[in-house]
Amino acid sequence: MNVELAKYTHAFDGISKYIQPYLNICKPKVVLMLVLTAWVGIILAPESGRSIWLQLAALLGIGLVSASAAAINHILDRAKDKHMVRTRHRPMVQEQLSVQQAYIFAFVIGILGSVLLLAYSNLLCAFLTVLALFGYAVVYTVFLKRSTPQNIVIGGLAGAMPPLLGWVSETSAMSAEPWLLVMIIFTWTPPHFWALAIARKQDYERANVPMLPVTHGVHFTKLCMLIYTILLSLVCILPYLINMSGIFYLAISCFLNARFLQKVTFLYFESKSESAMQVFRFSISYLLLLFSALFIDKLLF
Numbered sequence: 001m002n003v004e005l006a007k008y009t010h011a012f013d014g015i016s017k018y019i020q021p022y023l024n025i026c027k028p029k030v031v032l033m034l035v036l037t038a039w040v041g042i043i044l045a046p047e048s049g050r051s052i053w054l055q056l057a058a059l060l061g062i063g064l065v066s067a068s069a070a071a072i073n074h075i076l077d078r079a080k081d082k083h084m085v086r087t088r089h090r091p092m093v094q095e096q097l098s099v100q101q102a103y104i105f106a107f108v109i110g111i112l113g114s115v116l117l118l119a120y121s122n123l124l125c126a127f128l129t130v131l132a133l134f135g136y137a138v139v140y141t142v143f144l145k146r147s148t149p150q151n152i153v154i155g156g157l158a159g160a161m162p163p164l165l166g167w168v169s170e171t172s173a174m175s176a177e178p179w180l181l182v183m184i185i186f187t188w189t190p191p192h193f194w195a196l197a198i199a200r201k202q203d204y205e206r207a208n209v210p211m212l213p214v215t216h217g218v219h220f221t222k223l224c225m226l227i228y229t230i231l232l233s234l235v236c237i238l239p240y241l242i243n244m245s246g247i248f249y250l251a252i253s254c255f256l257n258a259r260f261l262q263k264v265t266f267l268y269f270e271s272k273s274e275s276a277m278q279v280f281r282f283s284i285s286y287l288l289l290l291f292s293a294l295f296i297d298k299l300l301f
């Protein structure tokens, strides 16, 4: 019996060791958050009568294409990732996967996701999702990231697209409302990322990546974070003002924005690098809670 169990455990270890690098290059936690924001796009879209299975197929399609974009980013960034403490243990740097294996994997899941969107959503949704992949994996990773400190502002648009993708998967058409949700993520991205970039400034210097704290200094970066956080607080009121969301969303949103503003203001006036990491971690909880509030507001109130 024990020998049998040991055999199964060994086999399981072998399989998970084989799968783990593939999973890691997909940035699974980021993709889960992207899928949550796409789901909110689906939930807030006008009633379309599409079944829950079609909605799940759309989310799976968006998730797979996003994971493909993340995998391509890991492949193309492997030389830079080698120079950064935060990223030097990644599968492509450690050569746990060959470039060919990773490209085949990214290609297969990218195609699978696109086919799911074409089959169970619509052409516009599939097109916009592939456009977001191209925006992140090629425009951001290959060009912007290496050339301008505005890289994450412009490139952030690709990561902000999922609520629009979710909405379009339901309606087959673009309208103004989902763009508000895109604007929320778009204005959230600079304080989210620059907090980490301040904490990991030496990493980016070593890898020769022109992130804002490297090119314009930490103080200027904190000022820009503050400006974007103020903008974010204002943008967050818009879903309530146009009646897309109700008072529950507004209350949670005001609370979260007050906390975010407080943390970023505190960071602006002090110099400890742990505070930057705290802001980064908070930014993730912030987005999770904000989009959960949009979701709950629509379903319960």
Ligand code: HEM
Pocket: 029, 030, 033, 034, 037, 086, 151, 152, 153, 155, 156, 157, 159, 160, 185, 189, 192, 193, 196, 284, 287
């Ligand atoms: C250009 C835009 C963005 C940039 C440059 C950026 C950058 C980063 C970086 C460098 C990390 C740290 C990853 C690590 O620890 O290895 C991170 C973490 C994270 N980001 Fe972003 N991000 C962006 C947009 C987004 C978007 C749009 C979302 C979701 C809607 C998102 C969700 C997350 C989450 C959930 C984590 C935590 C991942 C973990 O703990 O493993 N990010 N981001």
Ligand SMILES: CC(C)=CCC/C(C)=C/CC/C(C)=C/COP(=O)(O)OP(=O)(O)O
Pocket: 027, 030, 031, 034, 062, 065, 066, 067, 069, 070, 073, 077, 087, 129, 130, 132, 133, 136, 141, 145, 158, 159, 161, 162
């Ligand atoms: C289809 C679709 C919605 C595509 C979007 C895909 C996607 C994974 C967006 C997330 C953005 C992100 C994590 C950027 C960090 O890249 P980085 O290279 O600056 O960070 P790193 O140094 O941690 O790799």
